[in-house]
Every structure is written in structure tokens, then in C-alpha cells.
Amino acid sequence: MNRVSIAGATGYTGIELLRLLVRHPTVRIVSLTAESHVGQNIADVAPSLAGYLDHTLVALDPSIGEECDILFLALPHTASMAHVPELLQRGCRIIDLSADYRLHDSRVYNTWYKTEHQNPELLKEAVYGLPELHREAIGPARLVANPGCYPTGVILATAPLIQTGWGDVGSLVADCKSGVSGAGRKLTTGTQFCEANEGVSAYGLGEHRHTPEIEQELSRLAAQDVSLSFSPHLMPMTRGLLSTVYMDLKQDIDRDRLHAHYEAFYEKEPFVRVLPPGRYANTHYVAGSNFCDIGVQVDTRNRRAIVTSAIDNLMKGASSQAVQNMNRMLGLEETAGLDTPPLFP
Amino acid sequence: MNRVSIAGATGYTGIELLRLLVRHPTVRIVSLTAESHVGQNIADVAPSLAGYLDHTLVALDPSIGEECDILFLALPHTASMAHVPELLQRGCRIIDLSADYRLHDSRVYNTWYKTEHQNPELLKEAVYGLPELHREAIGPARLVANPGCYPTGVILATAPLIQTGWGDVGSLVADCKSGVSGAGRKLTTGTQFCEANEGVSAYGLGEHRHTPEIEQELSRLAAQDVSLSFSPHLMPMTRGLLSTVYMDLKQDIDRDRLHAHYEAFYEKEPFVRVLPPGRYANTHYVAGSNFCDIGVQVDTRNRRAIVTSAIDNLMKGASSQAVQNMNRMLGLEETAGLDTPPLFP
Amino acid sequence: MNRVSIAGATGYTGIELLRLLVRHPTVRIVSLTAESHVGQNIADVAPSLAGYLDHTLVALDPSIGEECDILFLALPHTASMAHVPELLQRGCRIIDLSADYRLHDSRVYNTWYKTEHQNPELLKEAVYGLPELHREAIGPARLVANPGCYPTGVILATAPLIQTGWGDVGSLVADCKSGVSGAGRKLTTGTQFCEANEGVSAYGLGEHRHTPEIEQELSRLAAQDVSLSFSPHLMPMTRGLLSTVYMDLKQDIDRDRLHAHYEAFYEKEPFVRVLPPGRYANTHYVAGSNFCDIGVQVDTRNRRAIVTSAIDNLMKGASSQAVQNMNRMLGLEETAGLDTPPLFP
Amino acid sequence: MNRVSIAGATGYTGIELLRLLVRHPTVRIVSLTAESHVGQNIADVAPSLAGYLDHTLVALDPSIGEECDILFLALPHTASMAHVPELLQRGCRIIDLSADYRLHDSRVYNTWYKTEHQNPELLKEAVYGLPELHREAIGPARLVANPGCYPTGVILATAPLIQTGWGDVGSLVADCKSGVSGAGRKLTTGTQFCEANEGVSAYGLGEHRHTPEIEQELSRLAAQDVSLSFSPHLMPMTRGLLSTVYMDLKQDIDRDRLHAHYEAFYEKEPFVRVLPPGRYANTHYVAGSNFCDIGVQVDTRNRRAIVTSAIDNLMKGASSQAVQNMNRMLGLEETAGLDTPPLFP
Numbered sequence A, B, C, D: 001m002n003r004v005s006i007a008g009a010t011g012y013t014g015i016e017l018l019r020l021l022v023r024h025p026t027v028r029i030v031s032l033t034a035e036s037h038v039g040q041n042i043a044d045v046a047p048s049l050a051g052y053l054d055h056t057l058v059a060l061d062p063s064i065g066e067e068c069d070i071l072f073l074a075l076p077h078t079a080s081m082a083h084v085p086e087l088l089q090r091g092c093r094i095i096d097l098s099a100d101y102r103l104h105d106s107r108v109y110n111t112w113y114k115t116e117h118q119n120p121e122l123l124k125e126a127v128y129g130l131p132e133l134h135r136e137a138i139g140p141a142r143l144v145a146n147p148g149c150y151p152t153g154v155i156l157a158t159a160p161l162i163q164t165g166w167g168d169v170g171s172l173v174a175d176c177k178s179g180v181s182g183a184g185r186k187l188t189t190g191t192q193f194c195e196a197n198e199g200v201s202a203y204g205l206g207e208h209r210h211t212p213e214i215e216q217e218l219s220r221l222a223a224q225d226v227s228l229s230f231s232p233h234l235m236p237m238t239r240g241l242l243s244t245v246y247m248d249l250k251q252d253i254d255r256d257r258l259h260a261h262y263e264a265f266y267e268k269e270p271f272v273r274v275l276p277p278g279r280y281a282n283t284h285y286v287a288g289s290n291f292c293d294i295g296v297q298v299d300t301r302n303r304r305a306i307v308t309s310a311i312d313n314l315m316k317g318a319s320s321q322a323v324q325n326m327n328r329m330l331g332l333e334e335t336a337g338l339d340t341p342p343l344f345p
Helices: A012-021 A062-066 A079-089 A106-113 A120-125 A131-138 A149-164 A211-222 A255-265 A319-329 B012-021 B062-066 B079-089 B106-113 B120-125 B131-138 B149-164 B211-222 B255-265 B319-329 C012-021 C062-066 C079-089 C106-113 C120-125 C131-138 C149-164 C211-222 C255-265 C319-329 D012-021 D062-066 D079-089 D106-113 D120-125 D131-138 D149-164 D211-222 D255-265 D319-329
Strands: A002-007 A027-033 A070-073 A093-096 A143-145 A173-178 A229-234 A241-248 A272-274 A292-299 A304-311 B002-007 B027-033 B070-073 B093-096 B143-145 B173-178 B229-234 B241-248 B272-274 B292-299 B304-311 C002-007 C027-033 C070-073 C093-096 C143-145 C173-178 C229-234 C241-248 C272-274 C292-299 C304-311 D002-007 D027-033 D070-073 D093-096 D143-145 D173-178 D229-234 D241-248 D272-274 D292-299 D304-311
Touching (some): A027 A062, A062 A079, A070 A319, A149 A173, A241 B173, A241 B229, A255 A272, A255 A292, A304 B229, B131 B149, B131 B319, B149 B211, B149 B241, B149 B304, C106 C120, C149 C241, C149 C292, C229 D241, C229 D304, C255 C292, D012 D027, D027 D062, D062 D079, D079 D093, D093 D319, D131 D149, D149 D255
Parallel strands (some): A070 A093, A173 A229, C070 C093, D002 D027, D002 D070, D173 D229
Antiparallel strands (some): A173 A241, A241 A304, C173 C241, D292 D304
């Protein structure tokens, strides 16, 4: 059995990791940390897991790096980089769900996160954990930076199109709609039920921190600098992330040709489903699963491609993608423990 | 007192009209039609209105055009144009909430609605009932075509920007997010609670029938042909419509300049609220009211304007806008009966 | 114009009071207090009200009692009684939305609220502000204790039945289902969107502080001690409170007889709607209004009356009931400013 | 591999069965019927299952009884009994999710379902498929009647208490709160999003067809006739069923004693979780799982037991309970394929 631990086990991504790991065929859960619940039983903080786990929550101490093979860090941004170097020294491999190691260039990190990166040398080593793009590098990695939810949805929607060169990279717009769980479990006014319910709102237009992560990966694919307008919106639902990506086409490409290209691009991917022509993505059909559903359209009147993708932000956008990465790092079948169909309705 | 009647009184826009009209200071409700509920009391079909109305629902007969000053038609598309000519002959003035008289060019109607318009000559006479753009023409009109919910939100968000000439009209994208009530009260699988709840989805990308209506009005403002990509999305909430409009700028305009222009453009409008710089539209803050809230941003990295607008699709997107039109047609204060603040939370 | 002020203007009941008062025909709003937002504009904290109010929020100071005729206290329990005596001395009349003056017996207060009441003598003077039961006393009152949301729903559902003597008072059970806004605007884990959404739960069974308030009023009506089991539940919706009350019958009473009694009991009430036989209460049909809808049934197999009532917890359960009380205190029409039908859908 | 088929595969319980069966370790899915979708691919009607199944939907024909070991009937009430006798003759064993074989006495069926039972002799043979009460009989059964969602929640909440004899059986009240999916996938006005959202309502008070099923099972446990008031309510959420059961106690029993009894009663049950003292059931913590969570309280002031239970109405209330029954019938581990923790949030 592979020994795994989670730092930050009582947030939504931590609980979701646990839901997946307790039924993973080759994993044993060792330590669970949660600074604000030290000494409590995990089932008291996450009653959904009662009967599966009996762990007492502990404080994060570097020694937990010695007792596990894989350590998941489900900590806030900037909290991760304070711990990672020492934890790696203790011998574990790390899957970091924060943003701290996703950007290769520390100057970009410093600019968008408005703080100095503490170990920029590790940014070179860290692997961006999107298996569809970096499958081979993830396997042997010591430090995997698990992508953000928005970048996962936008990159998977855009990568095949970027690759073709059919589009004008200067015209990229990603309009994203996220469920409230994307904001985490911390208390804020905007995520109170009565504020978020029955309301749809925009936030962080053109300024959201997930932007450089998307641009880094699309630039690599395009082999040129890609810059996009990224617009996050908050939706009155718990889970789900729909991305609608717009890109002007430099030539006439019809929907069926675009569709065929997407099907070919993702042909061997176990967790990307390209929808039949004429169907668009719906978050409801991926809830609770590791799938990314993609639907394509061409607005021929305006010669513009419109690509929609749907993921569960806590799953493919966070925890199940982390398990997919773990599977590769441990040399397991990539789908191990992730074979549950979406929950519908 | 002004005599008003409603054809199609038991759909959501009909019920919403009644909610407004029963407390309107100068209106008396005469007849209510509903083909599938003839003989029933309105309060049995709309229990929220019990105590306010005691009307028996009747079938739509041309004679109702003789008994009222203003007739609201809350009928499905194509059903309206079968009745309008004769109803007008009977002497009433009409506010049509369907799409049948919104387009001036019958060929455009025929193309997008896939049916032949039955009285194209009336398309010339009908006034597009968006008071912010056609205030003067609405007053004396005999036939007002009440705008669709999406066009209302998109046009109000875009009109000030189009007017400046700062933007590239070929780059317009409108990404819209609507509550489920926009689909009306008819039974469909997609609008069942368990299908729509906890799901966000795209539909009709680049093909939705509200497109030509938006293009007609923006082209008039731009004094050139405007074509846009319009993308509707369905949200898991009852009311509300958020529009996010993207337009490339031909020159560097900063957010504050754009904001100042919007404030000036809407300075005298009683129902448009331009939000302070840095704030974006949220449907929750306009629910149950006739307001359109607008928030602006410029993505300076990509020299692109991003404008958000929020309306209640059943109110400014349908019924309260119809009452605003009625007020003008009857020479009343434009805000009469519409002075209720939004319902929050 | 009557001068009114609100202490605690930025909570949900405060905002709801403002929504009603800005369009009340004879009221002028003087001061708004909010300890945590001193110096901010009310529209920044409650954007729904932008355009209606331009007040700067101030701290609660006794002097505000001199500048208004009616002062609404929308403060937490125990905070009210720290201020009320001095505020009364300054000359205003008070409608207190907290629980501090609802119970006539300070020992009962001390037991259920686990704190010593600071001015028990005022408990004798305070009038319980349920107009359906205490209409005459409310008019001249200096201090009105606005009922809790649960007591309003349960008492209105039960009063007619209690009055008959047909039921066994020892068998009373009230099973209540409340929207999340009943918990107020303070940040708690349980009221976060992702925790409350898609969940129904029970809390405080047999121990909730609203219990003695219900028992006090029902005991008065029954002219004997009434004790009940009161079970609150939390629902995944913003507004609304459904109460289902069970009472064993001592004799065979059929539904129609029970229904006729309820209709007679509430015949002259402007805000209680007894539903037709065979229909039960639905919170959706009272949202945003001051109505209480009541539906009755008799389970003849078990000789048990089942009465359902629906209110909007922020309206008849709090703010619009407070305005109804204000109207009486000011000698106005009881329905002034409360004539808006429910918002449906 | 065990061959299984589903009649009625495209309703919510059918889709939920498929979600469980596609990852069940020892099952192969043979035929899927759906009268209104004959010839379509299951993934077109249930897009969540795309990638897992490629079956074409067929009409229900008796021959499907020859090709499978276990046949799940997810058909409407009265449709099942038209098919069961012939299907059994063809050799399969049946798990019927309708109400047709749950009542042993055909006269009770005829009264509550207002139709004549077509094969009353099979009522004697059918086993009521609640494993916690009928584990042994289910194993060898040829026809298992899967319990209704309400009866599952109410019986599991009440059985331990009934068994003690501490309560007054004449005082039983079950107040139940169900998610909308309990009404199935058929189109009705009341289950449209805009009607059900933001509304809580009562229906069928004292008259719901699940009543006799509950009484049958509780009477058997009590060894005397048990009659109860059963009150269903509709909640604005997709999944979940909370039951609050009230029973007068004939003697003073405190909460801890009641709790200890419940823990002992369910000690060996893999799918019943008795919550710690002071905690009540919450549907959110069982969503997507086969668990029934139970929390107990005693209202000592009124000497009344209050027991809450939470299930997912589509899982323990329907499909996963059916799989639990299948596991027993096939001699498998009872938890096979049901080991997924609840989905939270």
C-alpha cells in the first residue's frame, strides 16, 4: 500500500481528496493536518466521512514528510511555499494544490500574487500537473503543481484550437462560470448562502490570478506569447465550472472540422469527453467525476470559434486531478480510484 | 383610471405584469386571457395573487380590444402576429411582449424565426420599446414591441460604448447568463428542477433568435452594420440576467474614462445605475426591480473593454419594462408603479 | 412625515425594513446605525438600495432617540435591552425586533436565554407585536416587541384551533422549516452556501429559544398552560418559513368544519389568507409580502388536526410585521406601504 | 459475471442504478428499456453516463426476462404488476422499485392505490426489501419489493423505538422533507425549476400512498396495529429526505438511554450511522451514498421522543437500496459496489 497524507484536510478540496482516497485500491491514509481543528476527529469536521476514517487531526509538522510517500498540500496560496522545501527534504513527494509552484517564472508569480516567491529555484523543478499536457513529466516528478480550476477548464477547452494555428491568438477571451465551492471553505460574506443564492456576478475581470497560469501553458503550445482576457463569474451552485472560450479564426473553418480535430486531439484521453456536434458542455453532467466535457461551435457569421468545457471544480479542477497525478507518480493505472460516473441528477 | 387587459395572463410574464398592475395608481384591470385555463379564477392558477384579483380567465377574443386602452400580449412568438391586426382595429393600443414586432425588416424575421411574417407592414409602425433609446417614439405609439430580456441587457451594456466609436465593432462578443424563468412556464425537460438545479450550461451559441434584435439596435447607434457573437447560458436560479460584453478598443482608453462616459450617458435615466469603478454587476441586487445595473472594466493588457449589466429578466427584461412603456404611452410619470427597490436577499 | 430611524440597518431585517420604508407614503428616514460599518454609505453595504438612500452609517448613540418618532431596533438578542431604557427616555417609541421584550416573565427569559434580564420592569409594559392578537394594545404602545419568525408562523397557525377547545393541548407539535436568512447576516459555517445548499437539517429540537414565546401566547388564548414540542429545521432557500402544526382532537371534527372556523377567525385580517380546502401552505406564494397563508387538514384516521402556515420570515416574520406595528402606533392605515403582492416566481 | 437488466432505465432511479452498476465488480448490464426513447443510445438521454455505456434503448418485452439473472423494474406504479408474472415465468428474479408488491394485503393496496391489484397471490411471495429488517428473506427471494423513499427513512428512524415499547403507538407523527427528485423525471408544473425553487410546501397530508407501507412494517415490529400521521413536504433541493418522527413516551426515558438503544439496535448495520448525542440528521452528509444517518432527541418537558433520519432518496430511498438487495440475492458481500462515501459539499 502507498502511504499518503494530506495537509489541510478539512477544506473542501481536502474532504474531496479523502472521499476519493478512502476507496482507492492501493492507498493507505497516514496523517491529516488542520491547524484550526487540531485534536478533533476528522469525522466531526466532515460528518460525511463518518465510518470511513477515524483520524485525529494534527498540526502540520515537517516530520509528516517522513511518514508518507505522497503528501497532498491543500493549503492557501503562499502557505505552501513556506513548507515545501523542508517537506521534500524529509523524503516525501508532493502534490501541491495551491498556486505556489504553477508558474515557472518567479517574476510573473511576484507580479500577480503581490509577494516575493520564497524558493524560485523549485519553480524550475515543479511539474504542471495537467496530465493531458504533461503526462510523461508527472510520472517521475518530486513536486507536482496541481492546476487551478479555471486554468484546467480553459486550457483543456483551448489547447486543441491553439495547436492548429487556425485562430488569432490576440483575440482570446475566456468567460468562466464557477460554483461557489471554488472559493473554499473560509467564511466570507460573498459566499454566505443568502448572498450567493439567486445571484450571478462577475469579479476580478482582467485581473484574476489564474490568468498567467493559462497564458504560460497556451504560450508553450502556441510557441508564441499568448495573452487572453479571463473573466470569472460566480454562480449560485455548489460545484461546477463552465468555460466559454472565444477565438477569432483566421480562415473559414466549419464546426464539423473543428469537432473532428478536437475528437482526434483527445482520442486517447480517459477523462476528456468531446460531445457530439451541436451539443454544448453542461456542468451537471460531470458533477462528482474527473471528466472534462467539451462542446465546440463556430459562429460562421463572425468567423469565430466558441468552445465550451465543463468540469467539477473540486474534482478535475482540484482533488481528482490530484489523484490522477498521484496515480502517475506511483506508476498506477491513471484511472485508479477515479472510475465513478458523474452524479446525475 | 386607465383600462388594461392581458392576453396570456398565467405565464410568468403575465403574472409579473399583474403583480405590478394591481398596485399601479392609475390602472384598472379589465380582462385576463389564458387558453388553457378558461373558466378558472386567476388566483387558482397564480396563488400569489389571491386577495388582489378575482377575475375569471377567458379565451382570447378580438372584442377584448374594445374594452381596454392598453392590451399587453404575453403570448408565444408567432401567436401574437395572428391577433395583432384585428385587435388594433378594435381600438386598443398594444404592448407586445413577444418577438413578433421587434425587427423592422421582415426578411430578417423570416430568416431567424423560420416562418413568414404575416403582417410585415406593421413592422414599420411598431416602436422598439426600450425607453432609454426610443423614449419619444414610444409615447404616441399604437404598437410597442417590448424588447427581449437578452437584448435589453446587452443593448444597455453596449450602447454607450458603441456610441463613442472607441471600439472595433467587428470584435463584439456578448456572453449572457440567464435565470430559468427566461424560458417561460411551459413544461420542458431542461427546465425541470432536477435538470436545471446545480447545472450551468450553454445553448444556442451563435444561433439564438435574440441576435438580430441586438444587431438592429446597435447598428442604428453605430450608424454602420454591427454583427456580434451572442452566447446564452442557463443558470440555476429563477430570476436574473447577467451580460458580459467584450469589445476590442482601437485606442487606449482607461477604466475611469470609460466609466465617466457611461455615467454621463445614463445620467438622467431613472432605471439605469452605473456602479462605482471597480464594482461589477450582480443580478442579486436588481431582483424584483426595473433596474439595470452596469459595471465597466478595461483589460488594459489586451486593450479590451468588458462591460457587465444585470437585470431581472422578468422585470426590466419583460414585464416592468412593459409597464414603463405603458406609462409613457399613457402620458404618466415613467416611474409610476415601478418604485419598489430590489428584493435582497 | 413621521421620522423613523433604524439601529442595525445593515443586517437582513434592517435592509428589508429600508426596502419597505423608502416607499412608505408617510415616513422619512433619519438615522441608520451599524457598528461595523460606521462612516460607510448604506448603498455600499446594501447595493440593492442604491438610488434610494444616501445615508452615512453611524454608531448607535442614545441621542438618536431624540430625533425620531419611531426607532426600529434590529440588534442581536441581549444587545437591545442594554439600550432600550435610555432610548425611551430620549422620547422615541421603539419597535424591537430582538427577543428581549417578548416574554412577560423575566424568569422565563433568564432560563431560556441563559442571562439575567436587565430591565424586567419593562417586560410588563412591552406589547407583543402580533397585530392579529394584540391590535388594540399596539396602537398606544411605547415599546413593541416584534415577534420572532417561528412564533409568528406557529401562533397564527394554531390560534384558531386553540381557541375552539377541540384539541388536546398536551399533544401540540410544531415542525417548522425555515429559509437560511432566518439566521441573519453574521458569518457562520452552517450558513455558507456550500454547507446549506442541497441540505435539509434539524437543529435545536425541543430546545429552541422561540419556544416560550409561542407557549406564552397560546397559553393566554387557551386560558391554561400550553406546552409544545417545537422543532426548527433549516432549508436550502433564502426566504420562507413553513410551519406544520399537529394537534390531537378530542372529538371528531372534519376538515370542512375546521376550515370554516379558520375562515371566520381571520375574516377581517388583511394579511392572513386561509387557503381553499384541500390546499396547503407554500412559502413560494408569500415571498416578499406580509401575508401568512394557512391551509388546514384533518387526519381523520388518527383524529388529528394538521395546520400549515407559510410566511416570509424576513417580512411577516420580521420587517413587514414591524411596519404593520408602526402603522398602528402612528394611527395610519394598517396596510400602508405593505400593499405589494408576493414575488412569484 | 451476473447479468442484470433495467426496465425504465431513463428515469432518475434508472440512471442512478446505472451509475452504481457500471462500476459494480460482478455485474454485466444486458438490456435497458425505455418506452419513450426506443432506438436511442442511453448516453444521449443520460449524458452523464457517456463513456460507460453504449446500449441502445429497447421496448419492454417479456423475453428480457430470459436474458438476465436480475431484472430491476423502475416503472411507474401499476405498470409493474402488468409485467411481473410473465417476466418471472421467463426465469429472472425481480427487484421492483414501484409500490406494486410492497403491501401484503391486496385490500389495503386497492384502497390506497384506488385500483384492483392484478396478481394478489404474488403479494404473499414478495419480500419487502429493507435489508435492516428482512435480511434473511431477501437472499432467496424471487421477487423483492424495494421500499419507497419515505418508508425507508421513517421505518429506519422508528423501528428501534417501536421495538422498545416505551412509546405510545397512537401518538406517532412523521413529518418528512423530500428533495424534488423524489417526484421522478416526468414533466409536471410543480417540479419545474421556477415553481419548486425557493419554495417549501406540504402535500398529501394524511393521505399519501406511502402511509400503509410504513404502518405494515411498524405494526409487525410492534406486534400490534400501528397507525400514524404521515406528512410529506417538498424541498427546494434535488436529493435528500429528512424525516422527523414524533412519539409520546409512556415513561421518562432520557436522550442518552434512547441513544444507547439506537446504537445497539444498528450496531452491525453497514449503512446506518447513529449520530453522536446532540447531533441531528442532515441530508447533505448522506448525498450520493447508501447511508441512513439517525439522530435522536427527547423533549423531556413534553416526554416525547424526536428522531431524525436522513437518506438520499434516490440511493437508500431507491437505487442503492435496490443494489443492496441485489447483492444479497446474488450471495455477494452486501456492500459490493456501494462503498462510495457521500459527496460533500
